[in-house]
Amino acid sequence: MTDVRAATGWTTSDSELERVREEDERLARERTKIARDGPGLKDAELAARLDRTWRRPPGIIGWLATVDHKEIGRRYIITALMFLALGGVLALIMRLQLAEPGNNLVGAQRYNELFTMHGSTMMFLFAVPVMEGVAVYIIPLMVGARSTTFPRLNAFSYYMYLFGGLMLWGAFVLNIAPDVGWFAYTPLSGPEFSPGKRSDVWAQMITFTEVSALAAAVVLVCTILKARAPGMTLARMPIFAWAMLVQAVMIIFAMPAIALASGMLISDRLVGTQFFNQYEHGDALLWQHLFWFFGHPEVYIIFLPATGFVSVITETFCRRPIFAHTIVVLALMSTGILAFGLWVHHMFATGLPRVGYSFYTAASMTVAIPTGLQIFCWLATMWEGRPRFEVPMLYVVGFIITFVIGGLSGVIIASVPLDLQVHDTFFIVAHFHYVLIGGAVFPLLGILTYWYPKITGRMMSDALGKIGFWMVFLGFQLAFFPMHFSGLLGMPRRVYTYPAGLGLELPNMLSTIGAFVVAAAVGIFVVNGVVSLYRGRLAPANPWGAPSLEWATPSPPPAYNFPHVPVVESRTPLWDTGPEMPVLTGLRVDEKEMLLTTVVAAVPDLREPIPEPSLWPFISSVAVGVFFISSIFSPWAVPFGAIPCTIALIAWFWPKEMKRTPEPVIS
Amino acid sequence: MIPAPRFTGSVAELPTTKFGSSSLTWWGIIGFMVIEGAGFGLSFAAYFFLMGHEQGWPPEGRAAPNLLYGTLFTIVILLSEIPNTIIKKAARERDVPTIRALMPVMIIAGILLLVIRGFEFNNLNCRWTDNAYASIIWAILLLHTIHVATDWTDTVVLWALMMTPLGWEGRRLVDTDENSLYWRYVWLLWIPIYLMIYWVPRL
Numbered sequence: 001m002t003d004v005r006a007a008t009g010w011t012t013s014d015s016e017l018e019r020v021r022e023e024d025e026r027l028a029r030e031r032t033k034i035a036r037d038g039p040g041l042k043d044a045e046l047a048a049r050l051d052r053t054w055r056r057p058p059g060i061i062g063w064l065a066t067v068d069h070k071e072i073g074r075r076y077i078i079t080a081l082m083f084l085a086l087g088g089v090l091a092l093i094m095r096l097q098l099a100e101p102g103n104n105l106v107g108a109q110r111y112n113e114l115f116t117m118h119g120s121t122m123m124f125l126f127a128v129p130v131m132e133g134v135a136v137y138i139i140p141l142m143v144g145a146r147s148t149t150f151p152r153l154n155a156f157s158y159y160m161y162l163f164g165g166l167m168l169w170g171a172f173v174l175n176i177a178p179d180v181g182w183f184a185y186t187p188l189s190g191p192e193f194s195p196g197k198r199s200d201v202w203a204q205m206i207t208f209t210e211v212s213a214l215a216a217a218v219v220l221v222c223t224i225l226k227a228r229a230p231g232m233t234l235a236r237m238p239i240f241a242w243a244m245l246v247q248a249v250m251i252i253f254a255m256p257a258i259a260l261a262s263g264m265l266i267s268d269r270l271v272g273t274q275f276f277n278q279y280e281h282g283d284a285l286l287w288q289h290l291f292w293f294f295g296h297p298e299v300y301i302i303f304l305p306a307t308g309f310v311s312v313i314t315e316t317f318c319r320r321p322i323f324a325h326t327i328v329v330l331a332l333m334s335t336g337i338l339a340f341g342l343w344v345h346h347m348f349a350t351g352l353p354r355v356g357y358s359f360y361t362a363a364s365m366t367v368a369i370p371t372g373l374q375i376f377c378w379l380a381t382m383w384e385g386r387p388r389f390e391v392p393m394l395y396v397v398g399f400i401i402t403f404v405i406g407g408l409s410g411v412i413i414a415s416v417p418l419d420l421q422v423h424d425t426f427f428i429v430a431h432f433h434y435v436l437i438g439g440a441v442f443p444l445l446g447i448l449t450y451w452y453p454k455i456t457g458r459m460m461s462d463a464l465g466k467i468g469f470w471m472v473f474l475g476f477q478l479a480f481f482p483m484h485f486s487g488l489l490g491m492p493r494r495v496y497t498y499p500a501g502l503g504l505e506l507p508n509m510l511s512t513i514g515a516f517v518v519a520a521a522v523g524i525f526v527v528n529g530v531v532s533l534y535r536g537r538l539a540p541a542n543p544w545g546a547p548s549l550e551w552a553t554p555s556p557p558p559a560y561n562f563p564h565v566p567v568v569e570s571r572t573p574l575w576d577t578g579p580e581m582p583v584l585t586g587l588r589v590d591e592k593e594m595l596l597t598t599v600v601a602a603v604p605d606l607r608e609p610i611p612e613p614s615l616w617p618f619i620s621s622v623a624v625g626v627f628f629i630s631s632i633f634s635p636w637a638v639p640f641g642a643i644p645c646t647i648a649l650i651a652w653f654w655p656k657e658m659k660r661t662p663e664p665v666i667s
Numbered sequence: 668m669i670p671a672p673r674f675t676g677s678v679a680e681l682p683t684t685k686f687g688s689s690s691l692t693w694w695g696i697i698g699f700m701v702i703e704g705a706g707f708g709l710s711f712a713a714y715f716f717l718m719g720h721e722q723g724w725p726p727e728g729r730a731a732p733n734l735l736y737g738t739l740f741t742i743v744i745l746l747s748e749i750p751n752t753i754i755k756k757a758a759r760e761r762d763v764p765t766i767r768a769l770m771p772v773m774i775i776a777g778i779l780l781l782v783i784r785g786f787e788f789n790n791l792n793c794r795w796t797d798n799a800y801a802s803i804i805w806a807i808l809l810l811h812t813i814h815v816a817t818d819w820t821d822t823v824v825l826w827a828l829m830m831t832p833l834g835w836e837g838r839r840l841v842d843t844d845e846n847s848l849y850w851r852y853v854w855l856l857w858i859p860i861y862l863m864i865y866w867v868p869r870l
Contacts, residue, residue, distance in 0.1 A: 012764035036679050218698035256706035273795050273802035281726050282799035541668040564672050581670035586679030607683050664838050
């Protein structure tokens with residue numbers, strides 16, 4: 001090997017080798033003096049020192065530089081709820097427009113923008129990010145870790161999401177909102193039929209949110225697999241962590257499809273490629289295949305975390321472990337796999353080969369089996385347990401009823417003849433709102449009520465919570481059940497009005513009233529959330545008597561989550577451990593450090609330094625944001641925009657202290 | 668309410684650096700490889716989807732891309748695995764001098780590959796605007812070029828870091844190890860792409 005070194009001229013001198021040897025010895029000596037927690041350093045003194053180490057600097061810089069998963073998770077949740085409100089207002093405007101026949105509150109063009117913005121906002125800016133946000137907050141606590149892995153990537157992911165949302169809504173304010181549906185079918189969205197920049201705004205919003213979701217997915221997978229508390233083997237891992245693991249893996253496989261598709265769409269529009277142009281051997285169906293290869297798993301990307309919420313709430317409020325834990329986990333996994341084999345059922349109306357129809361009908365019906373198994377497991381848990389019907393549990397009951405109705409309408413439209421009949425009608429609108437609102441938003445509202453005391457340190461008002469639940473549950477049925485009938489009567493989706501005398505007046509009026517009841521209920525939820533922040537009863541560490549580790553630390557948790565590393569001996573640690581909980585000690589106190597464990601058996605493996613707060617993730621996201629937005633207007637933005645991104649990412653990676661330390665520190 | 672701690676042991680003696688699947692860097696790199704692999708896989712699917720509609724491939728009786736530069740690229744990228752393997756092994760043995768000496772070889776190989784890639788684009792016998800066939804082969808070749816360029820930039824930055832005293836730190840050696848792993852991924856991806864761009868149109 002010496003020859004190679006001599007030949008290239010890049011040699012390392014003997015004196016440097018000697019220096020390195022001396023330095024290694026000095027560092028080994030210093031290593032023995034490092035402060036660590038343990039029987040000699042615990043309680044108040046430990047808490048004070050850990051707090052000094054883990055707290056971020058104050059002020060706006062510290063706020064932008066934070067890498068605390070709790071802070072990032074909170075921002076994710078609040079931002080996503082704001083987009084929920086915005087998307088909800090669009091829905092209300094659409095419902096007002098449809099309240100009576102021949103209405104002209106909004107015209108056809110504005111209506112196109114409204115449903116596009118509503119769908120895109122709800123799917124990309126609310127549903128996926130809110131699930132990621134809840135997980136980013138809770139997962140490290142639930143698995144007993146001090147932080148997520150890659151905390152700076154986590155911060156970057158939030159800023160990318162925020163900028164993508166701001167870009168879409170900025171475009172709406174500037175009257176260049178996309179108007180081609182949340183799925184932007186070609187050729188409608190292509191250069192021929194959508195001149196201007198509306199479709200490009202949609203495609204780049206996708207790019208932002210997909211970068212964000214992919215980054216968060218990697219963070220979550222690594223946290224769940226590598227940062228679990230010692231003893232939390234895969235067999236003992238909480239079901240919510242399983243749900244998030246499956247969801248994050250699904251994101252990793254599904255999002256590249258939409259990235260590729262939106263990239264092709266933009267290049268068709270900007271530089272004249274011919275992917276979707278049938279006159280030059282392209283194919284509009286290529287878009288639909290790529291879009292739905294992402295779009296169908298997307299539904300489960302939203303739904304699986306929600307099933308995790310349901311398992312969490314059901315277990316706690318029935319005071320017994322989930323019935324058939326293993327079957328629930330296997331159901332999550334098989335749903336995740338089957339979800340990738342169904343996408344063509346969105347394309348039944350495009351004229352497929354017969355065998356394609358049969359295969360995708362069968363596959364679409366099959367996916368009902370694991371979901372059905374989960375529902376039976378929850379019912380069995382309630383049957384065997386002693387359910388307490390507090391607000392989160394009410395949402396679970398509302399979820400089961402609503403989701404089963406939506407699931408049944410879903411199973412029947414897996415059949416091609418029926419699908420062709422109701423395709424593009426309000427029947428489909430009813431179906432997917434039953435599965436998305438019933439299946440994801442109800443559990444979300446339940447889990448936000450449930451984890452609110454952990455996040456804020458106060459309880460939400462029970463009375464307002466119950467009023468809100470009943471309004472949202474009943475209002476939802478009023479809004480969406482009549483849509484089954486308007487759909488069967490032939491009312492098409494995405495058309496801004498309808499004529500009188502077809503029997504559509506009553507169901508539409510009922511839907512509009514229901515929509516406003518739901519909106520009022522969401523308003524009550526928000527008021528409850530805000531008022532309880534100041535007036536709510538102070539929450540103890542474990543107000544619901546729950547079994548998982550996030551409740552083994554104060555509410556709200558300190559910046560370092562746990563003073564010592566908790567050790568897990570069962571699936572429901574807080575129910576099974578006595579007044580004392582086994583812990584491991586020995587992590588650093590004066591620098592941020594966490595414990596990594598092995599993937600399957602969760603045996604302590606190595607100690608990992610946690611990065612200091614840094615502005616570079618924020619600066620990088622600004623650079624990437626400028627890159628993405630300017631590439632709407634010119635292809636030259638791609639090479640030139642890449643330069644600041646590269647510089648920012650290098651600065652992010654480059655160590656700020658060039659001195660060797662006894663143990664690694666990420667500055 | 669919070670259970671009191673019962674001290675059962677200490678993790679103070681655990682290492683802070685391990686190679687391979689113990690390290691988070693490995694998991695992060697694998698995560699991004701899977702993401703990019705899914706993207707490449709779908710672009711391959713799009714290629715065959717578009718091909719399925721055609722009577723001829725390339726369509727309209729056009730010429731397939733010229734073989735010379737693509738083949739040259741393949742040979743160079745395969746040969747680059749030799750220094751790459753030596754660097755990877757040296758990282759695991761904390762042999763910093765060898766890493767410092769060989770990384771410039773990888774950097775030069777990267778420049779060479781990017782230059783050859785330029786000629787490849789020029790010898791595809793089509794422009795991306797011609798038809799969907801041309802669009803998809805340009806897209807796949809461009810995606811791969813981005814990977815070559817990204818790893819080249821990584822290698823330059825890492826080499827600069829390895830020349831400092833921090834090059835002796837365990838984390839930097841893990842970075843070097845994983846950078847080599849990523850380069851393997853880049854050339855492994857190239858093999859199906861080479862076949863799809865240069866040989867499938869000749870079948």
